[in-house]
Structures are given as structure tokens and as C-alpha cells.
Amino acid sequence: MKKNGKRQPIGTILTMLLFVLFAQGCNGGEISDSSGNALPDVEVIAIANCQGAGCAAHQTEITIGSETHTGYRLTTDSTGKYFYDPYAVQVAPEDAMWIYKPEGDPDPIKFSISKSGYQDILLHYVPQYETITDPDTGEEYLVSEVPEMYLCRDDEIDTDGDNLCDAVEELYGSSPTNVDTNGDGENDDVEIYVLGEETPGSLEDCVGAYCFDELIWCMTGVDENGFDDDGECSGWLDCIEACGDDDMLCPTVCGSFFQSPIKDAFSQCALDNGCYSIEFPDLPACDLPEAEHVAVGNIDGFWWCSAVEADIDYAFYEDCQAFTFDELNETEIDTVSKHIVTYNGEERTAVNPALFTRSANGYLELVYDTWVGYSEQWHPYYVTPNVMVMHVCSVGTDNECHDWATCILTRVPLESLDSGEMAALEAALGNVFQTTLADYTLIRTSDCPSDITMP
Numbered sequence: 001m002k003k004n005g006k007r008q009p010i011g012t013i014l015t016m017l018l019f020v021l022f023a024q025g026c027n028g029g030e031i032s033d034s035s036g037n038a039l040p041d042v043e044v045i046a047i048a049n050c051q052g053a054g055c056a057a058h059q060t061e062i063t064i065g066s067e068t069h070t071g072y073r074l075t076t077d078s079t080g081k082y083f084y085d086p087y088a089v090q091v092a093p094e095d096a097m098w099i100y101k102p103e104g105d106p107d108p109i110k111f112s113i114s115k116s117g118y119q120d121i122l123l124h125y126v127p128q129y130e131t132i133t134d135p136d137t138g139e140e141y142l143v144s145e146v147p148e149m150y151l152c153r154d155d156e157i158d159t160d161g162d163n164l165c166d167a168v169e170e171l172y173g174s175s176p177t178n179v180d181t182n183g184d185g186e187n188d189d190v191e192i193y194v195l196g197e198e199t200p201g202s203l204e205d206c207v208g209a210y211c212f213d214e215l216i217w218c219m220t221g222v223d224e225n226g227f228d229d230d231g232e233c234s235g236w237l238d239c240i241e242a243c244g245d246d247d248m249l250c251p252t253v254c255g256s257f258f259q260s261p262i263k264d265a266f267s268q269c270a271l272d273n274g275c276y277s278i279e280f281p282d283l284p285a286c287d288l289p290e291a292e293h294v295a296v297g298n299i300d301g302f303w304w305c306s307a308v309e310a311d312i313d314y315a316f317y318e319d320c321q322a323f324t325f326d327e328l329n330e331t332e333i334d335t336v337s338k339h340i341v342t343y344n345g346e347e348r349t350a351v352n353p354a355l356f357t358r359s360a361n362g363y364l365e366l367v368y369d370t371w372v373g374y375s376e377q378w379h380p381y382y383v384t385p386n387v388m389v390m391h392v393c394s395v396g397t398d399n400e401c402h403d404w405a406t407c408i409l410t411r412v413p414l415e416s417l418d419s420g421e422m423a424a425l426e427a428a429l430g431n432v433f434q435t436t437l438a439d440y441t442l443i444r445t446s447d448c449p450s451d452i453t454m455p
Contacts, residue, residue: 027098027144028146029081029149031148031151032149034150034151034152034153036171038076038080038081040078040080041076042082043073043075044111044113046084047062047071047109048072048100048110049099049102050098050100051097055072071112072097072099084098089141100127109124109126110122111123111125117153119153119154121149121193124196126196127144129144130142131143151168152164156168158176169188169274170279174191175274178274210269210273211275214266215266217233218236218237219233220234229263232260236260239254253343255370256341257343259350264370271372271373278398280394283402283403283404285402285403286377288393291381292362293363298327299388303325303409304322304411304414305323306414306442306445307407307414308408308440310404318444319341320444320449320452322452323336323337324336332356332358333358334355336353338352339452349452352369353370354366354367355367355369359377362380364377364378366378373397374394376394377392377395377401381428382428385411386411387408387417387421388410389409389425389433390409392406392407406433413446414445
């Protein structure tokens with residue numbers, strides 16, 4: 001299972017300072033759309049007291065329900081940011097504003113957030129000020145960060161009817177199918193917009209509310225029927241916790257090393273209840289060659305994954321990876337993959353049963369029994385009795401397709417192919433992918449454990 005990441009470009013010293021201010025706080029924040037892209041020209045009106053030269057020029061009246069309020073208007077810039085700046089660090093002195101609530105006033109500052117074509121938000125926000133120092137000038141600033149907000153388009157689907165469209169719920173970490181993700185009696189939109197809970201659907205809260213039995217089974221290694229998985233699932237939990245913050249490598253290694261029906265039940269429950277999703281935005285979108293797919297006939301039997309070309313070093317296993325195929329009917333191929341994985345100095349063979357289904361578009365869809373919520377598209381571009389070249393794309397719960405690797409599969413170790421087969425393979429790689437075999441990482445096929453070498 002793979003996940004995500006976001007990059008923020010930094011430019012001049014002033015831009016760096018402003019980025020630090022935004023990162024550490026400020027009476028300002030950032031607004032994005034339901035895909036996480038920055039939204040410019042969003043109207044933000046702060047309903048609060050205001051001091052500073054810019055208050056008069058930015059003052060406006062706004063009606064909420066039956067009440068009219070005085071507010072102070074800004075619009076987001078090209079990066080989706082807005083900033084009520086009392087220090088005139090970002091704005092001209094004549095536009096400097098400090099928005100605040102008088103001391104002792106229990107009400108939060110309210111932000112009315114709106115853009116044509118998008119759902120309006122009324123955010124209640126209690127500033128939590130911090131003091132930061134400009135490293136260049138020594139100046140100190142009080143700053144407070146408004147949580148990042150995501151706007152739904154007016155036409156986007158809101159499955160559970162909690163005023164958060166499905167795509168935005170995934171960004172906030174709440175469930176698109178449960179109005180009260182953490183089961184505490186408050187709807188998700190109230191928790192985010194009124195109570196200030198940025199992640200009402202944190203994984204811990206969500207699985208505790210909806211998957212408690214599965215979590216207990218995983219922690220104890222014993223399911224409701226008394227099945228004991230010898231601590232595999234609890235080992236998986238420990239591995240994930242200890243592995244680090246690599247959202248792609250850690251679940252892949254831990255999930256391959258620790259394999260358990262209890263783990264799969266836990267993962268399925270968490271997915272079904274919207275506690276997490278599997279996405280791959282760190283990987284590029286699936287970029288297929290212009291060549292036509294070739295037909296995959298009967299490929300029954302044992303195949304090595306002999307070589308892989310990929311942009312990331314953990315998109316594949318370098319040590320003894322093999323497949324056994326068994327055609328079930330015209331559209332389905334039963335599949336078992338085996339590969340070596342090492343964790344904490346211990347080596348194991350991971351066994352992944354799966355099913356290939358031939359699609360009408362020419363590729364094979366691979367769904368694993370053990371990797372809940374994850375699937376792959378295998379695009380065949382070269383197939384002979386002894387060699388196949390497949391371009392593999394990963395698909396998560398968002399149904400977005402991302403590049404993973406190009407794999408060369410052979411019935412025998414790659415070095416055992418005769419000169420004619422090698423020449424034909426090299427020609428195919430050049431014609432279809434504009435690569436040579438030298439661009440590929442060779443995967444070990446000799447001296448592999450018996451459970452890898454024997455189908």
C-alpha cells in the first residue's frame with residue numbers, strides 16, 4: 001500500500017519568512033479545492049474586531065442567517081493563501097490589519113469563506129498565538145495559523161450528507177459514508193468548522209469506533225472464532241509503528257513480511273468505514289507507451305520476474321520474485337506471487353494469492369487476496385512463449401492509476417534465454433519503451449529458496 005506527499009516551493013528570503021509564518025501560525029491560512037490544489041480568489045471575511053490602517057478599506061457587512069455582522073474582507077492569492085498581517089510583512093502598511101476578540105470574549109473569530117461555484121464555509125476559530133523570531137532582523141511576531149480549508153464544488157457528491165463532499169472528507173481524514181466518523185455524537189462538519197477538530201476521523205478514533213473487535217483480534221492474534229495467527233497481525237502493527245514515516249515503503253515491507261487473515265479483516269473494516277484510503281500521489285500518473293497491447297494467451301506455469309525498470313527503488317523486490325499462473329476460464333487467471341522480504345534480519349517468503357481478469361481494454365487487472373483495497377493494471381506489450389514485458393500501474397481506493405514499473409517476466413532465468421530471444425527482447429524494449437536491457441534492474445533468480453524456485 002502506498003500513500004502521499006505534498007511539496008511547497010520556496011523562493012526569496014521574504015518568501016521563506018512568509019512560509020515560516022504560515023507554517024507556524026498567523027491570522028491567516030490556506031484554502032484548496034477537493035483535489036488539494038490551491039484556490040485563488042476565494043473571499044475570506046473575518047468577523048471580529050480589527051485594528052490597523054487597513055481595517056476601514058477592507059470593512060464589509062455580511063448577513064449570516066438573520067443577523068448582520070461587520071467583517072473584514074481579503075481574497076486568497078495565487079497560492080491559495082490569505083493573511084491578516086498587522087506587521088505589514090506581506091502587505092503594504094496601509095493594508096495592515098490585526099483581527100482579534102477582546103480579552104475575556106469567549107466567542108471564536110468567525111471566517112466566512114466563499115467562492116462562486118463552491119460550497120460556502122463558516123469557520124469558527126480560536127487563535128492560538130505563538131511568538132516567532134525573524135532570523136534576519138531579530139523581530140518577534142505573534143502568529144496563529146488558521147487550519148487549511150478545502151472547498152467542495154457545488155456539484156460534488158456528499159454520500160453521507162454531512163456538508164462535506166466525499167473527496168474533501170478524504171483530505172480531512174473523515175469518513176465519506178459516516179456523518180460522525182469518530183462516533184462522539186458530533187457530525188464531521190461541526191467538528192471541523194465549529195469545534196476546530198482538524199482530523200475528526202483520525203485513524204485511531206475511527207478504528208476504535210468501528211473496528212474495535214478487529215483491532216482486539218489483531219492485537220491479541222486471536223479472532224472471534226479462536227483462530228490464532230501466531231502473532232502475525234500484532235507483529236504487523238508493531239512493524240508499522242517502528243518502521244518510520246515512509247508512507248509507501250513501511251506498509252509494503254510490513255504487509256509482505258507479516259501476513260494474516262486477521263490483519264486483512266482489520267484492513268477491510270478500516271477501509272469499509274472510511275478510516276483510511278490508499279492513494280499514490282507521490283507516483284506519476286500511469287503513462288502508457290503508444291504501442292498497442294498484445295494478446296496474452298495461455299501463460300500457465302512458473303515465471304520469474306527477472307528485471308524491472310522503475311523510478312523508485314522500492315517499487316519492486318530485488319530478491320527472488322516469481323509467479324505461478326493458472327488459467328481458470330477465458331477471462332480469469334489464478335495467480336500466486338512469491339518474493340523474498342527481510343525485516344530485522346529475518347528472511348521470509350511472502351506469498352500473495354491473486355486473480356488476473358482480462359479487461360476489454362487489453363490489460364490484465366490484478367486483485368490480491370491479501371492486499372485489501374489495492375489492485376494493479378498489467379499492460380502487456382511483448383509476449384512470447386518464454387518472455388513477457390508488462391507495464392504495471394498501481395490503483396488505490398481513489399481509482400486513480402499511477403506508474404509503478406515495467407517488468408520483464410521469463411519462464412527461465414533471464415541469462416538462460418538464447419541469443420535470438422535476447423535480441424528480440426532488446427528490439428521490443430527499444431521499439432515500445434525506448435529503453436535497453438541496461439536500463440533495467442536485474443532481480444536474482446539463482447540460489448533462491450526452495451519455496452521460491454518450486455512452483
